[in-house]
Amino acid sequence: MTSAEDIKQQIPPKIAAFVRSVRFADGVATIVADASGLGRAAAAELQRELESHASAVDGVSEVRVALMADRVARRIIAIGSGKGGVGKSTLTANLAVALARMGRKVGVVDADVYGPSQVMLLDAANQKVKAEDDKLVPVESEFGVKLLSMAQLVQPGKAIAWRGPMVGNALSQLMDSHWGDTELLLIDLPPGTGDVQLTMLQKFKPAGAIVVSTPQDLALIDATRAIDLFRQAQVPVIGLVENMAGYVCPHCGEISDPFGQGGAEAASRALGEDFLGRVPLAMEIRVASDTGQPPAANDTEQGRAFTAIAERLSAWLDANKE
Structure with a gap:
C-alpha cells in the first residue's frame, strides 16, 4: 500500500532537501517545499520535478505541490x-x-x-x-x-x-x-x-x-x-x-x-x-x-x-x- 514514505523515497536527494512535508491520502500526494531564495524559473523547475517524481509512484493519481518562500522585506x-x-x-x-x-x-x-x-x-x-x-x-x-x-x-x-x-x-x-x-x-x-x-x-x-x-x-x-x-x-x-x-x-x-x-x-x-x-x-x-x-x-x-x-x-x- 502506497504511503508518504514511499513518495519521499522517490524524490532525488538534490531536491529532497527542499521538501518540508509529504502527505498522501485517497490517491493525492501533497508536498510542501521551501523555495526561499529561488527565482521564478528555479521555483517552477522544482515544482515540475517534484510533480514528476511523485506521480511515478504506484497509487498516486494526483500531485499537489505547495511552495513556500520567505517574503522579501522590500x-x-x-x-x-x-x-x-x-x-x-x-x-x-x-x-x-x-x-x-x-x-x-x-x-x-x-x-x-x-x-x-x-x-x-x-x-x-x-x-x-x-x-x-x-x-x-x-x-x-x-x-x-x-x-x-x-x-x-x-x-x-x-x-x-x-x-x-x-x-x-x-x-x-x-x-x-x-x-x-x-x-x-x-x-x-x-x-x-x-x-x-x-x-x-x-x-x-x-x-x-x-x-x-x-x-x-x-x-x-x-x-x-x-x-x-x-x-x-x-x-x-x-x-x-x-x-x-x-x-x-x-x-x-x-x-x-x-x-x-x-x-x-x-x-x-x-x-x-x-x-x-x-x-x-x-x-x-x-x-x-x-x-x-x-x-x-x-x-x-x-x-x-x-x-x-x-x-x-x-x-x-x-x-x-x-
Missing part, C-alpha cells in the same frame, strides 16, 4: 525634486548602480511618467517587458539593477497625454510587479509636488526620500516645497543632494560655479535636514549618461561622487531598519 526610497531639469533621474540611476556594486539587490521604478529617461540611463531601451500572472516582470540591466519604466510600455517618442487617475494606475502597475528578491526600490518621481506625487507617496509609503537640487536660489525654493511634500506625507527626508555643483574647465582646470555654490548644503542646515553630498557639473557625466554607462559603474572621479552619496544612503538604511 523598502522604497523616493528620489524627488521640486522642479525638472536638476538631474534627479541621473542621480537615481547612479545611486542604484552604486548600491548594486555594494551588494544590495536594487530596482528602479521610473515614475517620471511624462519624461521617462531611465531606459537610456541604464542602457535598457532594447529590452522588452514581459508579463506573468497579469503582472509585469522588470528587465535587468547590465549593471545588476532591475528596471521598469513607462518608456518600455509605449511607443518611442509617443507623448503620454494622461490625466491624474490614469497616471496613478500606471504607476501602481509598475510598483506591483514581479520584483522577486529585490530588497530596495528607488523611485524616480515626477518633478513637482502635485496630486500624482502625493498619491504615490501615500499609497506606497516610502521608507525615506532624497531631494535633489541645483545650487541656485530658484531651484532651492522648489526643493523646499518638495521637502514639505514629503513631510506632509510623513515620509522621512534622508537628505539633500546638490547637483551641477562646480564646473572644471577641461582646458585650464579652473573651477567655476555657473549655478552658484553651496546653496543646497546651506538650505539643508536651515531646514534641519542632512546634506548627502554634491555632484559636479561635468561633461563626462553628461556623455556617460547619454550612452547608458552610469559613472557610478566605474571608479572615476565622477563615479566616486555618486558612490559617496550612495554610501550615506546605505548607512541610513542600515541605521533605520524596520
